[in-house]
Amino acid sequence: MSVDQTQDGQRPAAGRTRIQERNRAAILEAGLAVFSETGFSGATLDRIAREARLSKPNLLYYFPSKEAVHTALLENLLDAWLAPLRALDPAGEPQQEVLAYVRRKLELARDYPRESRLFANEVLRGAPHLSGVLGGELAALVEEKAAVLEGWMEQGRIARMPAKHLVFSIWALTQHYADFETQVRAVLGEGHDPFAEAGEFLDTLFRRLLVAP
Amino acid sequence: MSVDQTQDGQRPAAGRTRIQERNRAAILEAGLAVFSETGFSGATLDRIAREARLSKPNLLYYFPSKEAVHTALLENLLDAWLAPLRALDPAGEPQQEVLAYVRRKLELARDYPRESRLFANEVLRGAPHLSGVLGGELAALVEEKAAVLEGWMEQGRIARMPAKHLVFSIWALTQHYADFETQVRAVLGEGHDPFAEAGEFLDTLFRRLLVAP
């Protein structure tokens, strides 16, 4: 399941018939599966069309190009991806707010690993389809929340540290379990629940990191 | 510069002439540049050959296929990549050993970002060319070092936590600065030295994480 298939950001969704809705959703679902598994270049329209149970020309009837499918997916993704950080409440209890953010971000990685990998693939390549958003919306949001965190630090409610790097550490640690799942499973061996263990471990880690000295 | 260009793991390096040595090195260097930038599927032999200042058939005179170049790179990479963990000394002072490991791993990410991205790309795709190594050599090494860490925990010399996840957290946090450099720079804005700041931050983070309670 995609995080959000009701909008695509390509055009206004005005006047979508049921069949259009269904086929566009099927294409985005198939595109997510294929792009996240093989990356942009490795993905083929034939395979995306096949997984969406459509012919290739039919797919191109709904999206003008391969890139359009990819872009639509990334734009869909972004809101859901940033939601946990948006939810960080300046009026809340600092440590609990951060720990809740970590928890929600890890749940996202656990429940939407394909989205996580799609995003990772894109950023790895230098974010050619996201450069605007990274320097714009994303940077602004982090700026805002970093200010909140720094406020808490100045009040002595959490330990002092570079706020943006605190955010980076949350991204890195949570997405690692989705993006490098192959490696994590290979190292842990059988009989482990990586995300459950990660949940406890990250809770401990950030608890220790945040306590005011 | 590649981490190691003197061996390739394809065949025994017996009887390499100077010209063979030079051309193979040029191909690996070019392959690293291209693969790390575009991923395996996005890379073309033409471009690798061009960057190595060779014709495509000439490149294929030295490596039998595109995959062979890729595999050789990954095998080259692995030793250098695992060296910092190998250097973790069971006889050393626990906290200093871990912090030194973090520092070395971050230096690797800073000095060899292309290698880091090559590796990330491969694991993201499910490590089709590395599955054996992940479950073998890598898993064994982590097993060994996790035992060392757990020994230290039992002696109360560092705080108790799941040792393998401690290793994951080091990988995640250090590689993040190489693999997601685009995002990091977009969020930090101008006038920052991401790796320098990361060095200090990660030192603090792991210091706080490791202190016995």
Add this chain to the structure above:
DNA sequence: CCTTGATTTGACCAAGCGGTCAAAGCCACG
């Protein structure tokens, strides 16, 4: 200088790619 083997290359190929197009099928509504 000539021979022998290593090296290099232009020309080429089959397969797969993203994308087009005209025609066919389908459906709702008058």
Add this chain to the structure above:
DNA sequence: CGTGGCTTTGACCGCTTGGTCAAATCAAGG
């Protein structure tokens, strides 16, 4: 029931791709 627009498709196209091959070039020893 028929008609007009939405939907679907088989056939096709030009291009790029990984890879081949025979011929040309080069380097070194005798």
